[in-house]
Amino acid sequence: MKDIVRTHVVSLLNKDARLDGRKLDEYRKFTIEYGISSKSAEGSARVKMGDTEVVGGVKFLVGPTYPDTPDKGTIVANVELLPLSSPVFETGPPSIQSIEYARAIVDRGLRESDALDMRKLCIKRGEKMWTVMIDVYSINDAGNLADAIGLVAIAALKDAKFPKYDAEKDIINYEERTKKGLELKYLPIPITIVKIGSKFIIDPTVEEENAAETRLTVTTIEDGRACAIQKGGEGTLTPEDIDKMIQLSIEKGKELRKLFK
Amino acid sequence: MAYNKRIDGRKFDEIREMKAQVGIIPNADGSAMFQIGKTIALAAVYGPRELFPKFLQNSDRGILRCYYNMMSFSGSGERVRPGPSRRSKEISYITENALLPALNLEDFPNSVVDVYIELLQTDAGTRCAGITAAAMALADAGFQMKDLVSAASVGFIENRLIVDVSNEEEHYEKGNTDIPIAMMPRTGEITLLQMDGFASKEELAEGIIVAKAVCMEIYKVQQEALKARYKK
Numbered sequence: 001m002k003d004i005v006r007t008h009v010v011s012l013l014n015k016d017a018r019l020d021g022r023k024l025d026e027y028r029k030f031t032i033e034y035g036i037s038s039k040s041a042e043g044s045a046r047v048k049m050g051d052t053e054v055v056g057g058v059k060f061l062v063g064p065t066y067p068d069t070p071d072k073g074t075i076v077a078n079v080e081l082l083p084l085s086s087p088v089f090e091t092g093p094p095s096i097q098s099i100e101y102a103r104a105i106v107d108r109g110l111r112e113s114d115a116l117d118m119r120k121l122c123i124k125r126g127e128k129m130w131t132v133m134i135d136v137y138s139i140n141d142a143g144n145l146a147d148a149i150g151l152v153a154i155a156a157l158k159d160a161k162f163p164k165y166d167a168e169k170d171i172i173n174y175e176e177r178t179k180k181g182l183e184l185k186y187l188p189i190p191i192t193i194v195k196i197g198s199k200f201i202i203d204p205t206v207e208e209e210n211a212a213e214t215r216l217t218v219t220t221i222e223d224g225r226a227c228a229i230q231k232g233g234e235g236t237l238t239p240e241d242i243d244k245m246i247q248l249s250i251e252k253g254k255e256l257r258k259l260f261k
Numbered sequence: 262m263a264y265n266k267r268i269d270g271r272k273f274d275e276i277r278e279m280k281a282q283v284g285i286i287p288n289a290d291g292s293a294m295f296q297i298g299k300t301i302a303l304a305a306v307y308g309p310r311e312l313f314p315k316f317l318q319n320s321d322r323g324i325l326r327c328y329y330n331m332m333s334f335s336g337s338g339e340r341v342r343p344g345p346s347r348r349s350k351e352i353s354y355i356t357e358n359a360l361l362p363a364l365n366l367e368d369f370p371n372s373v374v375d376v377y378i379e380l381l382q383t384d385a386g387t388r389c390a391g392i393t394a395a396a397m398a399l400a401d402a403g404f405q406m407k408d409l410v411s412a413a414s415v416g417f418i419e420n421r422l423i424v425d426v427s428n429e430e431e432h433y434e435k436g437n438t439d440i441p442i443a444m445m446p447r448t449g450e451i452t453l454l455q456m457d458g459f460a461s462k463e464e465l466a467e468g469i470i471v472a473k474a475v476c477m478e479i480y481k482v483q484q485e486a487l488k489a490r491y492k493k
Binding site: 036039051057059061082083084085086087091133137140172174 | 285286287288289299301303304305307310328332333334335336337338339340343344375377379381382383384
């Protein structure tokens with residue numbers, strides 16, 4: 001069955017057509033909703049693209065600084081591909097796919113872009129720092145979770161406000177939130193391009209993902225520079241392929257960035 | 262001081278505002294969202310599907326597996342550590358028992374029905390919200406059911422009967438009794454009964470009568486949500 005669908009996807013693409021009628025470089029309907037868990041989380045958001053849906057939330061905590069970075073705080077990203085969101089996801093410890101998304105898309109996009117100034121997360125040099133925990137969950141997997149996960153993490157961070165912290169007693173009052181948010185210098189936008197045959201498409205559906213041998217997730221910032229790249233899949237890419245894919249992700253990154261307010 | 266006014270201003274027999282929707286997760290065989298106050302539960306049903314490893318199969322009837330989970334950012338205080346806890350395992354287990362009487366799994370030998378419940382935001386009453394959402398998701402999946410299952414808590418503060426106990430009331434300093442109840446509202450058969458705190462035999466009997474009225478209100482919201490799916 002999978003093979004039939006795969007063959008169909010490929011033969012359509014050879015005519016520059018897709019199963020759902022989109023152009024090769026066309027994104028599905030994309031929406032962001034902020035504050036979807038505002039009672040509990042200091043920042044939260046939901047991203048939908050077509051039938052794909054993910055949610056993300058931010059919690060702050062205070063702890064001792066790391067010995068090698070005494071003047072910095074930190075972020076920790078966690079992604080869970082919930083069995084609620086797809087018949088193929090299983091319960092149990094995090095799958096390699098979810099670890100890849102957390103590390104290679106959310107964490108690296110934020111860390112390497114320097115979007116978040118970790119020095120501003122230091123409370124007292126060599127002693128206390130903020131840890132920003134970002135947890136992302138899939139609600140429905142209809143393809144391209146990679147982009148959805150990266151984008152919802154950014155949205156949740158944009159939505160976040162620090163809770164009140166009593167430095168003397170070393171207690172966070174989660175009931176009370178300050179007006180201070182996280183300053184994001186850039187919006188690192190991940191765009192995944194998949195290669196099927198000789199064609200490149202963005203925002204793939206599950207059927208298209210299953211037909212692809214290679215994907216490249218390129219995270220770019222406002223000035224068009226890439227700040228993180230992750231190749232996925234078992235296939236290969238030529239330098240020319242990579243060039244085309246990066247160009248496509250820069251263009252699409254610009255379009256999607258406009259949707260963040 | 263007697264408890265004459267509820268902390269959030271509700272009447273003693275008033276439940277928080279509810280919202281419900283089914284079919285929210287296209288991949289699932291059935292799905293639902295149920296919100297009561299600020300507590301939001303999502304539920305998805307997958308199955309009946311083949312159960313592996315095979316030795317877990319039951320040739321007489323299908324197996325129901327429920328998984329209750331709080332998202333890490335859904336707690337009111339610190340981040341909740343991901344993965345199952347003793348608490349979530351117990352709630353998953355009582356959720357299975359609360360839903361099983363409504364199902365007829367003899368029709369699906371050797372198979373499994375998986376019900377995943379995720380809490381997006383919590384503010385008391387999460388197990389009841391989870392059961393209520395799961396029952397809707399099972400109905401949405403097309404299972405023949407004896408009835409829906411509706412769940413709510415009743416409780417006592419200083420001998421005053423309250424319904425749909427709030428987070429503040431759960432932590433009332435002079436003590437509180439919390440009684441989560443699930444039932445099939447049409448017949449009034451109770452499928453879940455737990456209690457934290459003290460109550461006399463008479464108080465408990467009164468609580469159960471009131472719980473039935475509360476479950477009827479929830480039942481209506483569940484039914485409306487299920488009907489809405491076919492109105493479009």
